[in-house]
Amino acid sequence: MTAAPVLVARSARAGSQPVGVWASLLRHPSGRAGLAIAALLALVALVGPWLTADPNQTSYDTQLAPPSAEHLLGTDQAGRDQLARVVAGAQATLGAALTVFVLVGVIGVVVGMVAALAGGWVDSVISRIVDLLLGMPSLVLALAIVGTLGPSLRNVIIALTVSGWAYLARLARSHALGAHDRPDVIAARMAGVGRVRIAVGHVLPGVTVQVAIAATMELSAIILGLSALSFLGLGVQPPTAEWGQMLAESRFALTQMPTLALGPGLAVMLAVGAAVLISEALRDVVDPAWRRG
Amino acid sequence: MNETNGVVTAPVLSVDGLDVTYANGARAVRELSLALGDGECLALVGESGCGKTTVARALLGLLPRRTRVAGSVRIRGTEVVGASSRRLRRLRGTDVAYVAQDPYAACDPLRTVAHHVEEGWRAKGQRPPDGQVTARLAELGIEDAQHRSRLRPHQWSGGMLQRATIAGATVHGPALTVADEATSALDADLSDGVLAALRAASNALLLVSHDLALVAKHADRIAVMYHGRVVETGRTGDVIGAPRHPYTRALLLAAPRPGAGLPRELPGTPPSLADSLPGCSFAPRCAHSGDQCRELLPLLADGVACHAVERS
Amino acid sequence: MTGPVVEGSGLSVTYGQRGHVHHAVIDLTVAVHPGEIVGITGASGCGKSTTLRLLAGLEQPHAGTVRLGGADVWAGGRTPRPPRPGYVMPVFQDPVASLDRRWPIWRSVTEPLTVGRPRMSKQERMAAAREHLARLSLDHLDVRCLPTQLSGGQCQRVAIARALVAGPALVVADEPTASLDVTTAAGVTRVLREAADQGTALVIVSHDQDRLSVLADRILRMNRGRVVAEEVLRPLVHARRGTDE
Numbered sequence: 111m112t113a114a115p116v117l118v119a120r121s122a123r124a125g126s127q128p129v130g131v132w133a134s135l136l137r138h139p140s141g142r143a144g145l146a147i148a149a150l151l152a153l154v155a156l157v158g159p160w161l162t163a164d165p166n167q168t169s170y171d172t173q174l175a176p177p178s179a180e181h182l183l184g185t186d187q188a189g190r191d192q193l194a195r196v197v198a199g200a201q202a203t204l205g206a207a208l209t210v211f212v213l214v215g216v217i218g219v220v221v222g223m224v225a226a227l228a229g230g231w232v233d234s235v236i237s238r239i240v241d242l243l244l245g246m247p248s249l250v251l252a253l254a255i256v257g258t259l260g261p262s263l264r265n266v267i268i269a270l271t272v273s274g275w276a277y278l279a280r281l282a283r284s285h286a287l288g289a290h291d292r293p294d295v296i297a298a299r300m301a302g303v304g305r306v307r308i309a310v311g312h313v314l315p316g317v318t319v320q321v322a323i324a325a326t327m328e329l330s331a332i333i334l335g336l337s338a339l340s341f342l343g344l345g346v347q348p349p350t351a352e353w354g355q356m357l358a359e360s361r362f363a364l365t366q367m368p369t370l371a372l373g374p375g376l377a378v379m380l381a382v383g384a385a386v387l388i389s390e391a392l393r394d395v396v397d398p399a400w401r402r403g
Numbered sequence: 404m405n406e407t408n409g410v411v412t413a414p415v416l417s418v419d420g421l422d423v424t425y426a427n428g429a430r431a432v433r434e435l436s437l438a439l440g441d442g443e444c445l446a447l448v449g450e451s452g453c454g455k456t457t458v459a460r461a462l463l464g465l466l467p468r469r470t471r472v473a474g475s476v477r478i479r480g481t482e483v484v485g486a487s488s489r490r491l492r493r494l495r496g497t498d499v500a501y502v503a504q505d506p507y508a509a510c511d512p513l514r515t516v517a518h519h520v521e522e523g524w525r526a527k528g529q530r531p532p533d534g535q536v537t538a539r540l541a542e543l544g545i546e547d548a549q550h551r552s553r554l555r556p557h558q559w560s561g562g563m564l565q566r567a568t569i570a571g572a573t574v575h576g577p578a579l580t581v582a583d584e585a586t587s588a589l590d591a592d593l594s595d596g597v598l599a600a601l602r603a604a605s606n607a608l609l610l611v612s613h614d615l616a617l618v619a620k621h622a623d624r625i626a627v628m629y630h631g632r633v634v635e636t637g638r639t640g641d642v643i644g645a646p647r648h649p650y651t652r653a654l655l656l657a658a659p660r661p662g663a664g665l666p667r668e669l670p671g672t673p674p675s676l677a678d679s680l681p682g683c684s685f686a687p688r689c690a691h692s693g694d695q696c697r698e699l700l701p702l703l704a705d706g707v708a709c710h711a712v713e714r715s
Numbered sequence: 716m717t718g719p720v721v722e723g724s725g726l727s728v729t730y731g732q733r734g735h736v737h738h739a740v741i742d743l744t745v746a747v748h749p750g751e752i753v754g755i756t757g758a759s760g761c762g763k764s765t766t767l768r769l770l771a772g773l774e775q776p777h778a779g780t781v782r783l784g785g786a787d788v789w790a791g792g793r794t795p796r797p798p799r800p801g802y803v804m805p806v807f808q809d810p811v812a813s814l815d816r817r818w819p820i821w822r823s824v825t826e827p828l829t830v831g832r833p834r835m836s837k838q839e840r841m842a843a844a845r846e847h848l849a850r851l852s853l854d855h856l857d858v859r860c861l862p863t864q865l866s867g868g869q870c871q872r873v874a875i876a877r878a879l880v881a882g883p884a885l886v887v888a889d890e891p892t893a894s895l896d897v898t899t900a901a902g903v904t905r906v907l908r909e910a911a912d913q914g915t916a917l918v919i920v921s922h923d924q925d926r927l928s929v930l931a932d933r934i935l936r937m938n939r940g941r942v943v944a945e946e947v948l949r950p951l952v953h954a955r956r957g958t959d960e
């Protein structure tokens with residue numbers, strides 16, 4: 111394929127209406143469901159801790175109590191209220207997941223745009239690193255990193271970020287490169303608009319949307335990865351509540367009190383489900399398979 | 404409904420009181436009615452932005468989400484307004500085909516041109532017959548079609564890609580083809596040939612065009628739109644030979660004539676689409692407007708919507 | 716006396732894939748002077764758009780040179796070097812895609828004005844956009860519209876406004892009136908003519924020969940990549956240019 115710039119269009123327009131993404135998401139059935147669950151989880155994480163008991167209050171009289179009016183989800187091995195811990199865990203788990211989500215998204219966009227914009231050796235070096243990272247299984251990489259840095263929530267966030275940004279950077283780079291021949295970008299270049307301003311004004315918005323969609327699709331993987339690392343005891347340290355780590359603890363009491371796993375298990379499923387629903391809707395809304403005649 | 408030999412047949416297209424308002428409140432089409440019989444070619448002409456493409460897209464159910472559509476559009480008797488997307492998909496291609504105004508925007512830049520032409524068959528779950536793509540492109544004057552069809556849209560020239568979209572739209576010999584400025588990048592001779600091919604491939608043709616010479620040659624009837632409404636309609640020869648509405652007359656006077664200096668302009672601009680003036684929307688630009696024009700909407704009577712014509 | 720705004724000599728472009736070699740432009744030579752309007756016409760696929768890309772410095776010729784304002788644009792290697800930013804402005808054949816679909820039209824129209832000038836406020840830019848759009852009979856449009864909310868011909872006029880807004884030395888316009896009805900096209904024709912009277916050189920591709928003959932000073936007819944005929948309609952260009960300075 112010749113790479114000659116075209117005076118006529120080479121447009122990747124979907125032909126869709128760029129009406130507010132939020133409004134369109136709300137109109138999309140699975141988007142609405144996903145947003146509703148996400149809103150519920152956010153509400154629980156923000157207001158919940160005021161309404162429930164102290165999640166760290168141990169009581170050795172009521173260890174592994176079954177669900178009751180007093181303890182709706184029962185109590186754990188240390189007699190702590192499981193509901194209060196699930197609610198408290200929402201902040202740790204969702205907060206960490208969202209931090210990773212934002213970090214990988216921002217790093218992906220910035221690195222991908224820089225590679226595309228700078229070209230030359232900068233691009234080669236970045237692309238080499240990205241290829242290297244993508245060549246490794248991400249969870250193994252994350253494990254290795256936490257193993258080196260030592261277990262803590264902060265290090266889990268670092269590990270998941272390091273192993274997660276590369277794919278998004280590659281995506282951002284290819285979108286940014288594709289914009290080079292867009293007629294509106296050519297016109298801006300001919301008008302003398304600087305490279306950085308073109309990148310920020312014309313290219314960045316589209317790239318951000320694409321990366322945001324991809325990152326939302328990865329969000330469920332992030333939540334699961336986070337829970338997996340915590341499950342292995344590499345994340346938050348006791349007594350802080352976190353869903354993955356709670357699942358790990360409930361495992362020891364599985365025969366005595368199977369309901370203990372219910373709370374954190376369901377919570378992880380809800381969060382993952384919300385992420386999947388929203389990402390699917392987002393893809394439909396932003397990039398509808400436009401109907402042709 | 405027409406009656407032929409005692410059998411009642413539905414007209415190919417009947418549009419009744421079509422009204423389209425976009426999400427931002429722009430009322431682009433207003434109480435528009437049209438009908439198209441078997442084998443007929445109707446030309447839709449009018450100022451840029453008067454709503455021609457909007458009408459075309461309404462016929463195919465291709466308007467953006469949140470657009471309010473009222474009235475009725477029947478293609479071979481099937482209602483399109485409010486139809487499910489499944490039913491619309493079934494109609495498209497066989498009953499009604501669409502040649503979009505902007506061929507580059509209608510094509511996926513990463514797919515070959517052949518892929519786009521074959522889409523016509525694939526959309527109906529069929530396999531494209533061997534050699535048909537090349538044959539159809541060659542018929543429309545594309546040289547070396549075999550090789551060229553494997554290139555991507557941006558490697559085609561504007562006029563060539565226009566012809567490729569025509570070839571793709573008409574593979575099933577549709578009952579009605581809606582061609583939106585389908586020959587705008589082609590010179591007169593080539594447009595003639597392409598339109599002749601289009602008429603042969605499709606039963607009825609709704610031709611949206613700015614090229615009045617082309618319209619005069621190919622259309623049986625003509626509908627002139629202004630500000631979302633049909634202001635004059637009739638047999639092509641009558642309308643072009645003896646235009647009655649002041650806008651139609653201005654339109655016919657504005658064509659460039661070699662050696663005659665810059666072409667005649669129509670002063671002023673059309674009213675905004677958000678406005679709903681009580682009277683005639685052409686009044687601010689009309690040399691014949693009277694008091695009545697600003698207060699009372701002229702209705703289409705005897706093929707023209709103008710108070711001055713009624714008075715005379 | 717100033718020299719030509721653009722001067723192409725011996726230009727050739729060849730596209731080829733696997734033995735299929737296509738000569739899109741063959742040995743084309745043309746010079747356009749300030750204030751001159753050169754029309755290019757010819758059959759579909761004969762190389763008109765490719766010629767415009769060459770003259771705008773958007774495509775490197777496989778043979779020949781393009782001089783913009785007296786200097787070879789491709790002297791710097793693979794990146795074109797126009798004499799100044801905004802020296803050449805394009806009007807593309809595909810009007811809708813040539814505007815950023817996320818930008819309201821006031822932003823697109825005034826983008827060339829923001830180059831190398833003190834910051835313009837949003838209000839100033841919107842006012843400038845309104846003024847320039849009004850000349851193309853678009854004063855009824857809300858300048859905050861997005862391109863997807865416009866008709867094909869409205870997009871085309873927005874693109875024309877953007878090309879002219881900062882007073883370029885050369886405008887290359889590919890079928891600038893193809894999606895316009897004749898009354899609207901008449902206004903655009905006048906605006907293009909006025910730009911030439913201000914000293915801008917224009918190269919206009921059109922298949923509409925009647926329109927070119929009322930607009931252009933000179934018409935080049937192309938066939939299969941070559942200029943096969945040149946028709947001079949108004950030899951008075953030089954006189955017109957003389958009145959400018």
Ligand SMILES: Nc1ncnc2c1ncn2[C@@H]1O[C@H](COP(=O)(O)OP(=O)(O)OP(=O)(O)O)[C@@H](O)[C@H]1O
Nearest residue numbers: 425429431451452453454455456457864866867868
């Ligand atoms: N998605 C939209 N949202 C809001 N307004 C729109 C939208 N699409 C079109 N319009 C407006 O509706 C009017 C009619 O547009 P349409 O595309 O039907 O015009 P047209 O007659 O085809 O013009 P042209 O000859 O320039 O293609 C225009 O004034 C345009 O501004």
Ligand SMILES: Nc1ncnc2c1ncn2[C@@H]1O[C@H](COP(=O)(O)OP(=O)(O)OP(=O)(O)O)[C@@H](O)[C@H]1O
Nearest residue numbers: 558560561562563730739759760761762763764765
């Ligand atoms: N990138 C490309 N790769 C291969 N062939 C190309 C490319 N760009 C143009 N061509 C070919 O070069 C020829 C000239 O194309 P060009 O776009 O200049 O034609 P045009 O005269 O503008 O035609 P139209 O009036 O139809 O727009 C065409 O045959 C086209 O297929």
Ligand code: SF4
Nearest residue numbers: 683686689696709710
């Ligand atoms: S109704 Fe009145 S204003 Fe409208 S076109 Fe006729 S004379 Fe002119």
Ligand SMILES: [Mg+2]
Nearest residue numbers: 456504866867
């Ligand atoms: Mg249109």
Ligand SMILES: [Mg+2]
Nearest residue numbers: 560561764808
């Ligand atoms: Mg072209």
